[in-house]
Amino acid sequence: MLKKIVIGSDHVGLELKPSIINHLKELGYEVTDVGTNSKDRTDYPIFGRMVGQKVASGEFPLGIAICGTGVGISLAANKVAGVRAACVSEPYSASLSRQHNNSNVLCFGSRVIGSELAKMIVNAWLDAKFQGGRHQRRVEELAAEDQRDDSKFNELVKQGKAANKKGEN
Template sequence: MRIAIASDHAAFDLKADLRDWLIEQGHEVADLGPDTADSVDYPDYGYKLAAVVADGTADRGVALCGSGLGISMSINRHPAIRCALVSEPLSASLAREHNDANCIAMGARLVGSDMAKACLSAFLETDFAGGRHQRRIDKLSNPDI
């Protein structure tokens, strides 16, 4: 799977850890930055991530910041993105199964590396259920439906 990952400075170390782990799992990973732990603005990286998932360059996106809140808000501003903020695997799985989430967000100050990997595994291994959920997903990008 082609996965794009981005963070702010607070999640720089977690991003590097997850990037390397995803590569070990056999995924093609695009690290959208930042390249250092120097202070940056999370919306810049959220918007970059949203763009590559929305245009199909990446199949899924991983967004990280200190709490996961700010970057998830920025990435969800794109109408083609459904980013779920998660801190445990069940939410990550349900985000895919019920909401067809194409991005996952986590907070580096709230989840450790092992929990982040468990969330990411659940997210990547779960398929969208479709059916009754599809009409709701359609409304997320088209509120006038």
């Protein structure tokens, strides 16, 4: 089965993006680049949104988004319902973002990390698997927020409080 991933960046992330694309291809991924492919100044929300939409639609299971710090583009991606974008600067958080939060978009900053560290982060993120269990309800709470379903969110919070009292979390 062919593994697919979508990647996007603003003009600041453009310098780091080719090394990540090449690394993903070496890992056996089919990579779709949604831009930017120009050094002309552009806005990170455009590309965070594009990556987020392609992941949320199911067209791609995972995405990577890069800007100067990773923060802005992660905020943009997280505005898309169904996206759980994690902005990270080291492998441990990347791994836990998949294991505990089931992140589906990885974000980082080209002004914060270099290409070798970025590759390590990508590897840790791709190798990690969602653990489910006690983390599942929390991801469902995020989904309820995406759907603006207050009753579902409140019910899940109630379940969480009960589980915490029993020591299940």
